Amino acid sequence: MTSKNILVVSYFAGITGCCPAEWLDDKVDSLTKLGHKVTLISGMSSAKNTNPNVKHYRIPSLSPTDFKTESSELKSTHRTIPVSAWLWSPLILLIGYPIDWLLIAFTNGLGGGKISWAVTSFLTSIWLLLTNRFDVVFSTGGAASSHLSAVAAGTIFRKDITVELQDPLSGSGIGRNSRSAQLLALLERFIVKFSKKVIFVTEQAATEAREKYKSDNIICVYPGARKFEVSAPPISHNKFRLLHLGTLYSNRNFNTLIAALELLIKNDKLKESDIELINLGEIYSEYKESYLKKSYVKQFPIRPRTEAISFIQENDVCVLIQHTDERSATTIPYKFYDYLNSSKPILGLTNNKELEALLVSQGHFHANISNIEAIANEVYSIYEQRNSLKTYTTTINPLKQAEKIIEL
Missing domain, CATH: 3.40.50.2000 (Glycogen Phosphorylase B;)
Known part of the structure; x- marks a missing residue:
């Protein structure tokens, strides 16, 4: 070119x-x-x-x-x-x-x-x-x-x-x-x-x-994101850790995910002591206090991007959460592309058929953000497979995507 x-x-x-x-x-x-x-x-x-x-x-x-x-x-x-x-x-x-x-x-x-x-x-x-x-x-x-x-x-x-x-x-x-x-x-x-x-x-x-x-x-x-070479320390914990990067607010929140985890705990498929749900970023929500009362919910301050991407490697699953209203139909969170680069499995709580198709095409997991039972099933499926899940790769290359911008 x-x-x-x-x-x-x-x-x-x-x-x-x-x-x-x-x-x-x-x-x-x-x-x-x-x-x-x-x-x-x-x-x-x-x-x-x-x-x-x-x-x-x-x-x-x-x-x-x-x-x-x-x-x-x-x-x-x-x-x-x-x-x-x-x-x-x-x-x-x-x-x-x-x-x-x-x-x-x-x-x-x-x-x-x-x-x-x-x-x-x-x-x-x-x-x-x-x-x-x-x-x-x-x-x-x-x-x-x-x-x-x-x-x-x-x-x-x-x-x-x-x-x-x-x-x-x-x-x-x-x-x-x-x-x-x-x-x-x-x-x-x-x-x-x-x-x-x-x-x-x-x-x-x-x-x-x-x-x-x-x-x-x-x-x-689809924009894609550059891949940063970050250190990947070995996982030093024995918990099943789900990580969400970024801010939670309005109807993009942990409500249905926590309800799904509670359902799994109630049905003896998971124990509270076996899991951690982490938000790396702020929580602007009336539900924040109730979230943090759960023994397995943790919140850490937002970090610079490369540090956040490095932190992904200390967790088992990347959680992607969309809004429950119509704005999700035409948008895909940019963190999706950082998640794809991490090689970790992604659990998408989606309100967008196109994003669901992208997750499936890359071999990841999804459930509708409003469907508690479906979310529980996907979480448990990942939990059961956690020791045999493949190392993920992505087909969305930011250089190839950038070429399309200046092709006229």
């Missing part, structure tokens, strides 16, 4: 514990390993990318609220605000405050779209497109502003634009309220109209978008 010069726009990059940032970092890693040169524009609070094939520009938001948040994030990690950031101060006064006021008036809040960052990242993109030759403009990440500025700047310069939507911007349950949902839906329509390629990360989301927009520039690409 011919080496290309790629302008990448993503608000989140290099931030520990931030899924969109880890996703972006993996993508940039894959693109450079494929021999491409990357110029990255990200938010001010990102950690500097040190890859020699990456030029990284960290740009502040104009919103006074977002600028303050970015500054606080820098201070919390003992970094200083770049001197260049203060050059944007006049625009913060002239444009930032009005943007905040308009968003609050129209949508009753600022939300997570980082809309004012679209202005600074757009101006930076314009300057880079004027002074460099790029083959592709590519945007990804959770903040909608990344896509707005990338598509606008790429369209002006008639560049091939690829947008990867880590989650759909429109649909059931998306948006803080009806007005923010309307703005996101308009942005999604704008992206589809002016992009060369729009990537959704599930077939269901891509199919729904093709039907909605009657457009043939929409495809699905």
Whole structure:
């Protein structure tokens, strides 16, 4: 494949514990390993990318609220605000405050779209497109502003634009309220109209978008994740340990899994002393206290990604939990790909037929998140096979997936 010069726009990059940032970092890693040169524009609070094939520009938001948040994030990690950031101060006064006021008036809040960052990242993109030759403009990440500025700047310069939507911007349950949902839906329509390629990360989301927009520039690409070489200490315990990485909240929780474990204990198939259910991350739930009263439930603080991936090796099963509502139908948690790389069996508590099919195709286990008896059966099946389960491999290669992004 011919080496290309790629302008990448993503608000989140290099931030520990931030899924969109880890996703972006993996993508940039894959693109450079494929021999491409990357110029990255990200938010001010990102950690500097040190890859020699990456030029990284960290740009502040104009919103006074977002600028303050970015500054606080820098201070919390003992970094200083770049001197260049203060050059944007006049625009913060002239444009930032009005943007905040308009968003609050129209949508009753600022939300997570980082809309004012679209202005600074757009101006930076314009300057880079004027002074460099790029083959592709590519945007990804959770903040909608990344896509707005990338598509606008790429369209002006008639560049091939690829947008990867880590989650759909429109649909059931998306948006803080009806007005923010309307703005996101308009942005999604704008992206589809002016992009060369729009990537959704599930077939269901891509199919729904093709039907909605009657457009043939929409495809699905499962992202995959880079595989880290981590130490794998021998398991030094005699318990059957189930591990969930990440935050539990709302209706993505341990309720049905604990009910299934209690059912197995009641039926004398498992003993409380034989098992541990671990959450590596925070639990934002009214049920947290009742979870932790169980002798077999443990909670540990979130760790940096490589440490968390290393910790997987000390456990028997990776647990993947989806929401019980409609948002799960078009999404796949990014941790799924780290789980696939771990070689450990995965138990998916799913609400998504596509994810179930992926788990089956890779040889793993699943049960519907709401079906307690089915979950119990899958847990017990893994428990019985625990000493004879194979070492798992995955067919989803992040380099091959990244190739699809810049194929035009």
